[in-house]
Structures are given as structure tokens and as C-alpha cells.
Amino acid sequence: MFGPIRIRIAAAFVVLLAATWVATAALPLIVAIGFAVVVAAVLTLAVSTSIISPISRAIEVARRIAGGIRQERVTPRPSGEIGDLADAFNEMAQSLDQLIAAASEDHTRMLAALNSSADAVIALDEHDSIAFANAAAGHLLSERYQDMVGKPLAWSMPDAQVVEAVHSSRRLGEPQNVVAERPNRRFLEVTITPIIGGGEWASLMVLHDISEVRRAEHIRRDFVANVSHELRTPLAAVKSVIDTLNAGAIEDTTTARDFLSRADAELDRLVAMVEELLQLSRIESGERSLAFEDLAVDELISGAVNRLRLEAEKQGLSITIDVQPLTPPIKADRDLLESALVNLIQNSVKYTPRGGSIEVSARAEDGIVTVDISDTGEGIDPTDLPRVFERFYKADRARRAGGTGLGLAIVKHTAEAHGGTIKAESHLGKGSTFSLSIPVRPMDRGSGD
Ligand code: ADP
Numbered sequence: 001m002f003g004p005i006r007i008r009i010a011a012a013f014v015v016l017l018a019a020t021w022v023a024t025a026a027l028p029l030i031v032a033i034g035f036a037v038v039v040a041a042v043l044t045l046a047v048s049t050s051i052i053s054p055i056s057r058a059i060e061v062a063r064r065i066a067g068g069i070r071q072e073r074v075t076p077r078p079s080g081e082i083g084d085l086a087d088a089f090n091e092m093a094q095s096l097d098q099l100i101a102a103a104s105e106d107h108t109r110m111l112a113a114l115n116s117s118a119d120a121v122i123a124l125d126e127h128d129s130i131a132f133a134n135a136a137a138g139h140l141l142s143e144r145y146q147d148m149v150g151k152p153l154a155w156s157m158p159d160a161q162v163v164e165a166v167h168s169s170r171r172l173g174e175p176q177n178v179v180a181e182r183p184n185r186r187f188l189e190v191t192i193t194p195i196i197g198g199g200e201w202a203s204l205m206v207l208h209d210i211s212e213v214r215r216a217e218h219i220r221r222d223f224v225a226n227v228s229h230e231l232r233t234p235l236a237a238v239k240s241v242i243d244t245l246n247a248g249a250i251e252d253t254t255t256a257r258d259f260l261s262r263a264d265a266e267l268d269r270l271v272a273m274v275e276e277l278l279q280l281s282r283i284e285s286g287e288r289s290l291a292f293e294d295l296a297v298d299e300l301i302s303g304a305v306n307r308l309r310l311e312a313e314k315q316g317l318s319i320t321i322d323v324q325p326l327t328p329p330i331k332a333d334r335d336l337l338e339s340a341l342v343n344l345i346q347n348s349v350k351y352t353p354r355g356g357s358i359e360v361s362a363r364a365e366d367g368i369v370t371v372d373i374s375d376t377g378e379g380i381d382p383t384d385l386p387r388v389f390e391r392f393y394k395a396d397r398a399r400r401a402g403g404t405g406l407g408l409a410i411v412k413h414t415a416e417a418h419g420g421t422i423k424a425e426s427h428l429g430k431g432s433t434f435s436l437s438i439p440v441r442p443m444d445r446g447s448g449d
Pocket of ligand 1: 347348351352375377378379380388393394395403404405406407408409432
């Protein structure tokens with residue numbers, strides 16, 4: 001017990017000594033430190049409110065702008081140089097906002113222009129996926145254009161040569177052109193242009209449906225081939241007549257006359273064909289403008305029938321007319337319509353064997369007058385029937401009858417020029433009926449279609 005009391009006294013003595021020292025020597029030091037701490041705290045608070053807070057606020061605003069809230073600004077304006085910095089920051093944010101607005105307006109305008117373009121446009125990314133497709137592209141490829149975006153091009157156009165052209169356009173850095181064949185004999189011309197600096201757009205494709213152009217080219221080639229063929233036959237016949245006459249037949253008057261009449265018939269065919277071709281091209285090109293006038297249907301029909309009655313009687317054919325009472329007059333081109341009727345009746349005369357009959361009847365329904373030309377002739381094979389209105393089309397047996405194959409094509413164009421139609425029904429060995437329908441008034445043209 002004695003020991004610890006001594007220690008306690010010693011300790012108390014040390015504390016007393018220390019207190020005395022603090023009270024005398026260290027007090028100013030402590031006061032100085034305390035003062036320094038207070039000054040530091042005040043300074044920190046000042047720096048924090050005038051510098052750090054505005055900077056943190058600016059950082060926060062910058063983050064919000066980056067996050068898409070473009071109208072954010074540093075407010076309230078801090079004072080002093082930090083305020084200048086905030087002003088500069090706000091100006092930068094303002095011009096950035098204007099730049100972004102202008103760019104997005106340009107983008108929207110470009111997309112609107114591409115979307116409303118009649119040309120089909122597709123943009124591809126560098127992996128050949130569709131980054132953009134307009135409505136026309138969707139229509140052309142029979143897909144919803146919105147569904148095409150993000151999918152590989154090959155899903156919409158599985159044509160190897162198109163994909164190959166995309167790659168070679170990028171490799172060569174120049175546009176490439178290919179024609180892709182689609183189902184149902186449709187042809188698309190595809191122009192692929194590489195885009196340099198187009199962001200995610202690496203190539204631009206423009207597609208055109210050239211099926212009609214191809215079809216027209218095909219028809220034109222067929223037409224030229226047909227015309228050449230049809231002209232060559234009578235020309236060759238005339239040439240051989242001349243050769244035969246030259247070779248001595250001219251000395252024999254009877255033979256010479258016979259050959260000359262054959263040449264004459266061939267030349268008649270040639271002249272008829274050239275005239276029909278000219279007539280067809282004039283109607284088709286619109287060069288022959290229609291002279292509309294009110295035509296009484298019964299008069300029109302009897303005019304046409306009278307031109308052929310003699311020929312029909314010579315072939316032992318009866319020909320009758322049956323026009324429904326109160327059939328209204330039609331506004332049409334007299335010459336064109338009469339020659340169409342003559343063409344149809346002449347065919348009936350040509351393709352109906354002796355003893356047969358022909359009836360020309362007319363009726364009106366819903367503002368359309370239909371003239372039916374029916375015969376009890378040889379009829380038309382079902383495989384030929386859909387093609388008889390094509391130029392130069394002749395059923396095989398008809399080739400022997402020496403027609404040009406242009407008559408029904410002219411009738412079809414005449415009907416269409418009046419806004420009407422021509423149809424044929426036929427039963428092989430029993431006869432045919434051709435129905436020519438013309439609207440009563442020209443303004444009704446095609447309204448029923
Ligand atoms: P064509 O000068 O050969 O008569 P068309 O164009 O007038 O030319 O007729 C085309 C083909 O249609 C004819 O070759 C014939 O085969 C067939 N045809 C037209 N009208 C008749 C008809 N009334 N009866 C049978 N066949 C017909």
C-alpha cells in the first residue's frame with residue numbers, strides 16, 4: 001500500500017509541473033495553433049463556397065447535358081473568375097445545343113426526303129446489315145420497311161451478285177450497277193455507292209423496277225422479228241415469181257398471167273400489212289387523235305355489215321343484225337369504230353365455213369354499249385384464245401388463210417383508245433363471239449376498272 005501512494009504523489013507532482021509549464025510557456029503556442037485552425041476552417045469554407053461548389057455544380061450540369069438534358073445551364077452565376085468560367089461554360093453549352101439542333105434537323109430533313117423519295121433507297125452498315133430503308137424499298141421488296149432495318153441485306157435480297165457488288169463497290173471506292181431478277185419475272189436495277197465518312201452508313205443502294213422496260217424491250221424485239229418474218233414471206237414470193245418469169249415463163253402468156261396474179265396477191269398482202277402497221281402505231285402513239293361524235297349504234301353496225309354483206313353472201317353465209325331497242329348513241333370516232341367492227345365481221349366471214357351464220361347484236365348496260373359479233377365458224381383453240389389480240393398472232397390454221405395477225409391488235413387498241421374493252425369467247429368447231437364494249441360517253445373511260 002505504501003508504494004502506490006508514492007507513485008501517485010509523484011504523478012501528481014509531474015502533472016503539476018506540466019500544468020505550470022503549459023500555463024507559463026506553451027499557452028501562446030496553443031493559442032496560435034487554435035487561431036490557425038480557425039483561420040484554416042474559415043478559408044476552407046470560403047474556398048468551398050466560392051470555388052469548389054460552382055465547379056461541382058458545373059460538373060453536374062456537364063453530366064446532365066451529356067445525359068441528354070441539353071437545356072441545363074450553370075445557375076446562379078457565381079461571382080468573380082469562376083463566374084466567367086460558368087459564363088464560358090454556358091455559352092459553350094448554348095452553341096453545342098444549337099449545333100446538335102441543326103444537325104438533328106438536317107438528319108430529320110434527310111430522312112424525310114429519303115422516305116418520301118419515289119426511288120427505293122437502302123443504306124447498309126459495314127456488316128451488310130440494313131441501317132435504313134425507305135417506304136419505296138419496302139414496297140419494291142414486298143416487306144414492311146420498318147422490319148427490314150437491323151436485318152442482313154441477304155434476308156431481303158438473297159442475290160449473290162448484289163452482295164458481291166456491295167463488296168466490290170467498297171473495295172474499288174466507286175458505284176456498281178447490277179440487275180437482280182426477282183420472282184414473277186420482275187427485274188430490279190440496283191446501284192450501289194460506297195459512303196465515305198457516313199458514320200454507320202457504309203453503302204447506299206438505289207433500286208429501280210425495270211420489269212416494264214425489260215418487257216417493252218422484249219416486245220420490241222419480238223415485234224421487229226415478226227415484222228421481218230411477215231414481210232419476208234410475200235417479198236420472197238414476189239422475188240420467186242420474177243425469177244420464174246425471167247427464167248422463161250414470161251414467154252408463156254397463160255403461165256405469166258398466173259404468176260403475175262400471184263405476185264399481185266402477195267403485194268396486196270404487203271400493202272395491207274404496212275397499212276395496218278401504220279394504223280396500229282398511229283392509234284398506239286396517240287398521233288391519231290379521236291374525232292368524237294354522236295353515233296347511232298344501229299347505223300354504225302349496218303354501215304359495217306353492208307361493207308361485207310356481198311363478201312359474206314359469196315361465201316354462202318347469212319348475216320343478221322339485232323340491236324336492242326333504246327340503245328343510246330355513243331360518243332366515239334366513227335372511222336375507227338366502223339373499221340374495228342369491219343375487222344371483227346371480216347374475221348367471222350373469213351373463219352366461218354360455207355353455210356354458217358353471223359350475227360351482230362348490240363345492248364346497253366350501265367352506260368356501256370356492247371356489240372357482240374357471233375359466228376358459227378371454226379372457233380379458236382383454248383391455247384390460242386388468250387393470245388389472239390397480240391400483234392401478228394395467228395392460230396396455225398389461220399396462217400393458211402393469209403391474214404396479217406394485226407387486225408385484232410388494232411381492234412384492241414381502238415377499244416382502249418375509247419376507254420372500252422374487247423373480249424373473246426370461243427368453242428373449237430362451234431364458233432366464236434367477240435364483244436366490243438364502248439362507254440356511252442368518253443368521260444366514262446375506264447371508270448369501271
Ligand atoms: P388475221 O389477219 O390473221 O385474221 P387477226 O388479228 O384479225 O389476224 O386475228 C388473229 C387470229 O385470231 C386469227 O389468225 C385467227 O386465228 C383468230 N380469229 C380471229 N377471229 C376469229 C374468228 N371469228 N373465228 C376463228 N378464229 C378467229
